[in-house]
């Protein structure tokens with residue numbers, strides 16, 4: 646299978662490396678599209694795939710083209726793709742907030758899949774939701790699964806409107822988690838632990854707690870009760886969470902992220 650990647654930054658190169666690692670494309674059948682001479686140089690030095698300066702004929706005839714530029718850079722790649730991509734080529738876009746209808750009309754192409762991965766994809770631990778255009782067939786879906794699952798879990802959502810929810814929950818979600826973890830580490834340091842012990846305490850706790858979530862077949866409420874005894878330390882902490890409305894703050898934050906995604910989709 647011939648695959649071209651337009652936009653070889655964090656995500657584009659994550660796909661390139663994952664496709665190679667899982668033998669989804671051979672080095673000669675993977676094309677990294679560089680936007681200028683200097684990125685051509687940088688991508689060539691990686692020596693992991695073919696590099697093309699701009700979109701050439703081979704790119705246009707690829708079986709799959711992955712679009713991984715920033716949403717605001719879509720305009721810069723449209724002229725080289727619109728009406729020029731081979732009819733049978735599948736285009737997979739990971740551009741946040743760019744709807745399938747916009748991609749179809751600007752690229753004048755039918756076979757489009759819009760996907761929303763997240764940052765842990767870089768370590769094969771991502772989750773990617775994707776929505777296909779109406780024309781996409783089962784063969785394309787199987788290609789999408791085959792490729793995107795090299796970076797973690799994948800799932801299809803037929804209702805494209807839910808992509809904003811995906812963006813707010815799993816797209817932005819890793820940053821919420823980093824924030825929570827970093828506050829716990831900073832607090833542990835203030836209590837008196839040095840940086841390394843504070844990190845170990847928090848990271849191993851998160852790792853262990855995640856393991857419990859994945860293995861214990863009980864509700865979150867039951868899990869919390871197993872840690873928090875009446876009148877104890879965890880209960881003291883939860884009293885503060887409840888008094889200050891932590892649950893409401895988190896819910897409001899996720900809702901705001903979803904709303905912002907909708908706003909961006911409507912302006913893009």
Ligand SMILES: NC(=O)c1ccc[n+]([C@@H]2O[C@H](COP(=O)([O-])OP(=O)(O)OC[C@H]3O[C@@H](n4cnc5c(N)ncnc54)[C@H](OP(=O)(O)O)[C@@H]3O)[C@@H](O)[C@H]2O)c1
Pocket residue numbers: 651652653654655656657678679680684713714715716718721722739740741761762763764816
């Ligand atoms: N990062 C995430 O966690 C994440 C999660 C979900 C979705 N996404 C989506 O993934 C896309 C890429 O994100 P990213 O974090 O990988 O961004 P990034 O690191 O900035 O990568 C974008 C790349 O596109 C290149 N580019 C810009 N214009 C180009 C052109 N005309 N031709 C070829 N290449 C061009 C940029 O080159 P220069 O740097 O030289 O301009 C850059 O290397 C975004 O649309 C984002 O919404 C990202």
